[in-house]
Amino acid sequence: MTKDKSYFDRFSITQEITIAVVAVIFLMISVLGVIVAKALIKNNEEKIAWQKKTNLQIATSLLADPIWTVDTNNIKNAASTFVKDDNQIIAVRVLDEYGDILVENRDSSMPTGNFKDLLKVKNRFLDTGAIRRNNEKIGTVEFIYSTQKFNDELSWLIIKLGISFLVVGLSFGALILWRMKKTITEPVNRIVETSKKIAEGNYQFQVPEENVIEFQLIAEASSAAVRAINERDLELKRQIAKAEQATKAKSNFVSTMSHEIRTPLNAIIGLTELTLDSDLSGEQRDNLETAKLSADSLLSIINDILDFSKIEAGKLELEMVDFDLIALLEECEKILALSAKKKNLNFRFHYRTEDNYFFRGDPHRLKQILLNIINNAIKFTSEQGEVNVHLSVIHRENGFALIRFEIQDTGIGIDKTKRDNLFEAFSQEDQSTTRKFGGTGLGLSISKKLIDLMGGTIGVESEVDVGSTFWFQLRLAIGDKKR
Ligand SMILES: Nc1ncnc2c1ncn2[C@@H]1O[C@H](COP(=O)(O)OP(=O)(O)OP(=O)(O)O)[C@@H](O)[C@H]1O
Numbered sequence: 001m002t003k004d005k006s007y008f009d010r011f012s013i014t015q016e017i018t019i020a021v022v023a024v025i026f027l028m029i030s031v032l033g034v035i036v037a038k039a040l041i042k043n044n045e046e047k048i049a050w051q052k053k054t055n056l057q058i059a060t061s062l063l064a065d066p067i068w069t070v071d072t073n074n075i076k077n078a079a080s081t082f083v084k085d086d087n088q089i090i091a092v093r094v095l096d097e098y099g100d101i102l103v104e105n106r107d108s109s110m111p112t113g114n115f116k117d118l119l120k121v122k123n124r125f126l127d128t129g130a131i132r133r134n135n136e137k138i139g140t141v142e143f144i145y146s147t148q149k150f151n152d153e154l155s156w157l158i159i160k161l162g163i164s165f166l167v168v169g170l171s172f173g174a175l176i177l178w179r180m181k182k183t184i185t186e187p188v189n190r191i192v193e194t195s196k197k198i199a200e201g202n203y204q205f206q207v208p209e210e211n212v213i214e215f216q217l218i219a220e221a222s223s224a225a226v227r228a229i230n231e232r233d234l235e236l237k238r239q240i241a242k243a244e245q246a247t248k249a250k251s252n253f254v255s256t257m258s259h260e261i262r263t264p265l266n267a268i269i270g271l272t273e274l275t276l277d278s279d280l281s282g283e284q285r286d287n288l289e290t291a292k293l294s295a296d297s298l299l300s301i302i303n304d305i306l307d308f309s310k311i312e313a314g315k316l317e318l319e320m321v322d323f324d325l326i327a328l329l330e331e332c333e334k335i336l337a338l339s340a341k342k343k344n345l346n347f348r349f350h351y352r353t354e355d356n357y358f359f360r361g362d363p364h365r366l367k368q369i370l371l372n373i374i375n376n377a378i379k380f381t382s383e384q385g386e387v388n389v390h391l392s393v394i395h396r397e398n399g400f401a402l403i404r405f406e407i408q409d410t411g412i413g414i415d416k417t418k419r420d421n422l423f424e425a426f427s428q429e430d431q432s433t434t435r436k437f438g439g440t441g442l443g444l445s446i447s448k449k450l451i452d453l454m455g456g457t458i459g460v461e462s463e464v465d466v467g468s469t470f471w472f473q474l475r476l477a478i479g480d481k482k483r
């Protein structure tokens with residue numbers, strides 16, 4: 001049982017592996033990236049904390065004496081040493097113990113104005129430390145740090161690392177995919193090709209060897225299957241050829257035999273007819289008439305067997321002549337009218353009289369089909385029933401006509417189980433049918449084979465105890481009216 005799959009459920013092995021590899025690589029890069037970025041940020045924070053501590057220590061050692069002696073020049077010099085690029089300090093201010101500004105120094109790129117206004121920009125913070133001399137606070141130093149440059153450098157480093165990871169990861173992924181292609185996709189494709197060849201019925205090939213152990217096992221199993229199928233195939237072909245030869249021989253035999261029987265039988269019928277024309281006593285005439293009836297029925301059976309074996313042996317050839325279909329129907333009516341009358345049946349032919357019914361084909365075989373099917377309808381319909389034969393021209397185009405016959409009866413009908421092999425040879429419903437109605441059970445099978453030979457179709461609709469409708473359609477060339 002196959003389940004309906006959406007488009008996204010259908011992937012090839014290559015696509016599945018590609019998706020898996022790319023996903024794993026991206027996951028790895030993301031996790032690695034987050035770990036590295038976190039480590040770098042932490043490292044940065046530690047570096048800033050260390051700088052803060054160091055700067056305060058330096059400030060205490062450099063500023064204690066000048067503040068004590070109120071040596072403004074030296075305070076200035078000391079303060080200026082802090083405002084340096086690599087220090088991240090953009091401004092410094094030294095205050096005395098009362099909070100009055102002694103010295104202020106800021107980076108030349110910084111605007112003038114209120115010292116604390118510098119803090120309004122992002123990534124800046126203030127660090128304050130007391131300057132002590134002999135444990136006594138004599139002043140304060142204020143540093144404004146800017147981590148902007150530091151952060152920019154860090155971001156750039158993270159981007160560079162990310163790109164490197166990506167390049168390395170993708171190269172690694174490509175390498176894995178290339179290897180997977182060699183070890184999985186290509187062998188799978190080879191196995192698919194092998195299976196296709198087997199499905200097409202081509203067993204004359206060598207299954208390629210595989211490097212991967214599992215695929216080699218599959219290849220060996222396929223090889224064994226191909227060998228086994230090949231051997232069975234050859235054996236089957238041998239058996240079929242033998243059987244065909246035997247069937248042909250049997251058909252030939254039956255056809256020769258029927259022919260051989262027909263010749264003396266025709267002589268018997270001819271001579272019986274001749275004798276019937278002469279002067280005979282009432283009893284002699286009765287006996288001879290019964291003998292003739294039996295001989296006629298025997299001849300009809302032999303004709304059926306001959307036709308059947310001819311078709312089976314592929315020896316039956318169809319005629320191609322112009323004929324009048326209505327004249328043919330009238331002949332059928334004449335032949336069958338008596339048996340229909342005997343059973344008191346309502347037996348009618350229906351067709352549109354204004355149509356043209358001149359066609360090209362094999363009128364004798366068409367008559368044989370019609371006689372067979374109409375005869376069945378009469379045979380299997382009880383007294384007072386109905387048998388209607390409908391002829392219609394479905395359409396005409398390009399010199400051809402599609403014609404349809406429907407032979408409708410109100411007879412015994414045909415069971416559903418029986419209908420499937422109704423057109424097979426010797427398919428009478430049961431032995432009692434043969435006993436009650438006679439016949440060999442070849443009529444429908446010959447009719448079907450003839451209709452097949454003419455390129456037509458035949459079928460039946462039926463209901464037990466209600467009746468049957470046998471129909472057949474033929475595509476016939478439109479014939480010459482004036483002939
Ligand atoms: N019109 C019908 N109504 C009911 N049963 C039918 C009808 N036509 C055919 N059958 C069934 O199909 C069987 C096969 O028909 P078919 O014409 O092949 O053989 P048959 O008439 O028995 O013998 P044959 O035609 O060789 O003399 C019949 O025996 C009968 O059981």
Ligand SMILES: [Mg+2]
Pocket residue numbers: 372375376439443444
């Ligand atoms: Mg019949």
